Amino acid sequence: MGPGANRMRLMEDTRESALREEFRAFFAEHCAPEYADECDARGRFPEELYRAAGQAGLLGACLPAEHGGRGEDATALAILFSEAGRAFPDFANLIVRQHLCATVLERFGSPEQRAELLPRFARGGIHMAFGASERGAGSDVTALATTARRDGGEYVVDGEKLYATGAHVADAVLVFAREPGTSGREGICALVVWSGNPGMRAERLDTLGVRATGTAMVTLTAARVPADARVGGDGEGWRVLRSGLDMERLATAAIATGASRFLLDRTIGYLNERRQFGRPLSGLQAVRHRLADLAMRTDAAELATMAVAHGLATGAPVHLDASVAKLAATETYMAVAHQAVQLEGGHGYTKDSVVQRHYRDAKMYEIGGGASDVQRDIIARGLGL
Numbered sequence: 001m002g003p004g005a006n007r008m009r010l011m012e013d014t015r016e017s018a019l020r021e022e023f024r025a026f027f028a029e030h031c032a033p034e035y036a037d038e039c040d041a042r043g044r045f046p047e048e049l050y051r052a053a054g055q056a057g058l059l060g061a062c063l064p065a066e067h068g069g070r071g072e073d074a075t076a077l078a079i080l081f082s083e084a085g086r087a088f089p090d091f092a093n094l095i096v097r098q099h100l101c102a103t104v105l106e107r108f109g110s111p112e113q114r115a116e117l118l119p120r121f122a123r124g125g126i127h128m129a130f131g132a133s134e135r136g137a138g139s140d141v142t143a144l145a146t147t148a149r150r151d152g153g154e155y156v157v158d159g160e161k162l163y164a165t166g167a168h169v170a171d172a173v174l175v176f177a178r179e180p181g182t183s184g185r186e187g188i189c190a191l192v193v194w195s196g197n198p199g200m201r202a203e204r205l206d207t208l209g210v211r212a213t214g215t216a217m218v219t220l221t222a223a224r225v226p227a228d229a230r231v232g233g234d235g236e237g238w239r240v241l242r243s244g245l246d247m248e249r250l251a252t253a254a255i256a257t258g259a260s261r262f263l264l265d266r267t268i269g270y271l272n273e274r275r276q277f278g279r280p281l282s283g284l285q286a287v288r289h290r291l292a293d294l295a296m297r298t299d300a301a302e303l304a305t306m307a308v309a310h311g312l313a314t315g316a317p318v319h320l321d322a323s324v325a326k327l328a329a330t331e332t333y334m335a336v337a338h339q340a341v342q343l344e345g346g347h348g349y350t351k352d353s354v355v356q357r358h359y360r361d362a363k364m365y366e367i368g369g370g371a372s373d374v375q376r377d378i379i380a381r382g383l384g385l
């Protein structure tokens, strides 16, 4: 992008600018666009990047120093996620899942669970998938039907989890289930189920995008899980499930904003070079105005995202604003990706160009973490409708 590309960054203070530089340098070193393309094209989990991110403390950056984490606040995390989105939105989604699970365990885990698991999250020594959604429980996750029946010192878990990101390569899945005979928000519980459990099987799904980290169906058949694998006390399951929601929406918004900026930069560079009708395509007013609109939407989404980050960091209520940011940023990302492919023409449609990968990945962000229409519903309720 031209000289105005980074003007929104003027909002950042010295600490935030230093963090952005650190995260950008990390991804420049460990995640070149060709690397992301290769993982996507082959459907290969980015092992090396995952290891490096773990060592750099990026997979559990939110955890306090006492657990080996970096103790980063929501503003720092938003910067991390926007740089991850800029580099590799598919992988960025996996970092969100790690933060979700780590946050749940930090807030609701028993002292033993915290002592055992949090230092591993802090340094990438554990990969945990988040298993809430099911065939019959997507936007309305309170409809989840997987059961966890208490049997002495164990739970017996039966059911099927859908779309659990990375579950096919994870060490464990945080499975949300319910006591038999309960419904709605009642009776929900969260259980850490290790991948070696003979009653659990994870099968990768074939998807349009996010093909490197992937998403999986997890089947639980009379899976026996020790009672002390439950996260949270009696009746706390719904709170556990919801506890990371605002952070997830903030992270998603930040990823989408970073990815939009990357695509804008790239598309503008391409259009300045690409000549048709004897001059660069960037000279055509129709093209210039389209890009101006997308840059405006990206700026607005970034402002909304950073406002949520500052709110979360200072303990302000952000539930409604997190929906605004998530909706604005993900729909902007989809629009930018759409135009990035359009404006690169035939080249943008080939696998030689990175923009087609974004076009496929962007769609996921309008669905995962609460679909766009669900965010609209939340915003409408906030308006008193």
Ligand SMILES: Cc1cc2nc3c(=O)[nH]c(=O)nc-3n(C[C@H](O)[C@H](O)[C@H](O)COP(=O)(O)OP(=O)(O)OC[C@H]3O[C@@H](n4cnc5c(N)ncnc54)[C@H](O)[C@@H]3O)c2cc1C
Pocket (backbone or CB within 6 Å): 097, 129, 130, 131, 132, 133, 135, 137, 138, 139, 140, 162, 163, 164, 165, 207, 210, 215, 364, 367, 368, 369, 370, 371, 372, 373, 374, 377
């Ligand atoms: C690639 C990928 C990764 C994912 N990773 C995870 C994960 O790691 N863990 C996990 O638990 N889940 C995960 N999910 C699941 C995700 O959270 C759900 O897909 C999402 O919540 C939507 O649920 P659904 O797919 O069942 O769609 P549905 O609930 O069936 O909704 C379909 C569509 O109906 C419309 N709609 C739904 N509700 C409303 C409403 N109230 N008002 C208006 N319109 C509405 C929307 O357009 C929506 O897109 C993932 C999904 C994908 C695609």
